[in-house]
Amino acid sequence: MASELNTRALQQVTSESTTPALLSVRNLNKTYPDGTQALHDVSLDIPSGQLVAVIGLSGAGKSTFMRCVNRLVEPTSGQIVFDGQDVTRARRGDLRRIRRQMGMIFQQFNLVQRLPVVTNVLHGRLGYTSAVRGCLGRFPQHEVEQALEMLAQVGLADQAFKRCSELSGGQMQRVGIARAMMQGAALILADEPIASLDVSSSEKVMTILKEVATAQRITTIVNLHQVDFAQQFADRVIGLRDGSVFCDMPTDGLTEDLIRDLYYGHVPQQDEED
C-alpha cells in the first residue's frame, strides 16, 4: 500500500512540473523517539540551481529537515526523491551513492582536526574511493590537485598543509565548503554554516556559497538564523514553524509582516519552546 502511494506521489512530481525538481519532498514527517514531532507533513520541490534559505525559530525543525534529506535522521514517513532516486527507500549501498551526490556543511565545521587541511578536502572523495585507498588516505594525484584548486577557490591556497586545528573558524568553514564542493555534488546542504562566525567571516562564507550555487549551478539549501543574510543571498526563502512549512516564496516576496508572523506570531506555542 505504501509503495502504491509512493509511486503515485512520484508520478505526480514528474508529470506536474515541466522541469523536474532536483529534490522533491512529499508529506515528510519526523517524530523523534521521545515523542517530539519535529516535522509535520512537509512537502517541497526544489529545482536545480536554486539557493534556498530555510529560516525559522530555534526548534522549528530546520536541522531535522535537512538531515532527513540525506538520512542522517530517519524520516518517520513521507518520501524524498533526489535526482530521480528514492532517498527514503534506499538501502545502505544505494544510500551511500546518493549521499556522495549531496555535500553537507555544518555549523561546527566537523573537520578531522588532526589531519591536514587538504586531506579533509579530499575526504569529499571518499564516496568514490576504494576501501584500501580511502582507508590509507591515498588519493590519486589529479584529486589532490583538484583539492588544492578548491582550496585556492575558497582563498586558502597557502593553508593547504596546515593541520585543521590551526585554522580560524571562518577558515575552517571554508575548508568545509571545499570538502563539500570536492564531492562534485548536485546538492549542497548547509546547516547554519555561519552561526558560529563573526560578521565578516559570515559574509565571506555566504558569498562563496552563493558563487558556487550560481556559477556551478549547484542547488544549495541553507538553514539560517539571520533573516538579513537570507534576504541578501537566497533566491527563495522557506519559513518553517513548529515543523510545518509556514511560508515558501521568492526572496523578494518576504515581507516584514511575514517575518514577524514566522518568528513572533505563535505566542500560544511559546511554552513548548526551549
Added chain:
Amino acid sequence: MVQTSTPAEVGGIPTDPQATRRRVTHRILWGLAAAFVVLSVFQLGITPQRFTDALPRASFVWDRMWPPAIDDGGALSTAVVESLQIAIVGTAFGILLSIPLALIAARNVTPFAPLSLAMKGFAAFVRAVPALIWAFLFIMAVGLGPTAGILALAVNSTGMLVKVYAEALEEIPMGPIEALQASGASRSHIAFQGILPSVVRLFIAWSVFRLDINVRYSTILGVVGAGGIGWELTRAASLSRYDVALGITVVIFILVMATEAVSQWLRRRVDDDTAFRVEE
C-alpha cells in the same frame, strides 16, 4: 576524632541522619577489616619468633649471593632476548586483537549496541584473570615455552587495551564522523580517516605503556615455564646458586628500568605535536 560534635551540630542544625548512618557503616567496615587482619595473623601462625628464626637462614642466603655472578652469559642473553620477544610479540598480538574489539566495545561507534556491553564485560573478565593464570592455562594448552607466554600476554593485554582503547574512542568528536557519513564514506573509510586520527596518539601511548607492563610480566612468566629469563632464575634458585640468582635479578632490574626509560621517551614523543606528521 577529638571533636565531640560535628560542625553541623555546632551550628545548631541537626545532623543529616543519612550522614550519621554512613559514618556508622564506615566504622563497622573498618572494625571488620581490622579484626580480619588480626585473625589472619594468628591463624597463619605469624609470630615474632618466626621472623627471628628466619634470620640465620636469610643471612646464609645473603652471604652466598655475593658477589652476584653470571654463570652462562650466552644462555642468559638468549633468555633476555626471549623475554623481550615474548613481551613485544605478545603486546603486538594484543594490540591487533584489541583494536577491532574496541571498535565494537565503544558505545559511540559500535555496530550494534548490545554487543558493546557484551564486549566490555568480556574484556573485564579477561582483565580479572591474572597474567600468570593465563600462562598456566596456555601451558596446558600448548605446552611449556615462549608460545604459552606470548599467548598469555596477548590475552591479558587485550583485557586492558580493549578497555582503554574503547574509552579513548568514546571521547572522540562525533561531528567529523557524521560529516564523512554524509559524504558517502564507507564504514572502513570512517574508521581509518575519521576515527583513527583522533585516537592514534592515545592508542600509541597506552600500547607503549602496556609494552612496559608486559616486559615486567615476561621476566616472571618463565617461573611457571612460559619461556624467558624467569626460567633461568628458577633454575639458579633450585641449584642453590644464589650468586647467579642475584646476577639474574640485577639483569632483570636493568631490563625493566631500560624499558621504562624507553617507554617514557616514546610517550613523550607521542605527546609532542611535531612528532606526528601525516604523510601526504
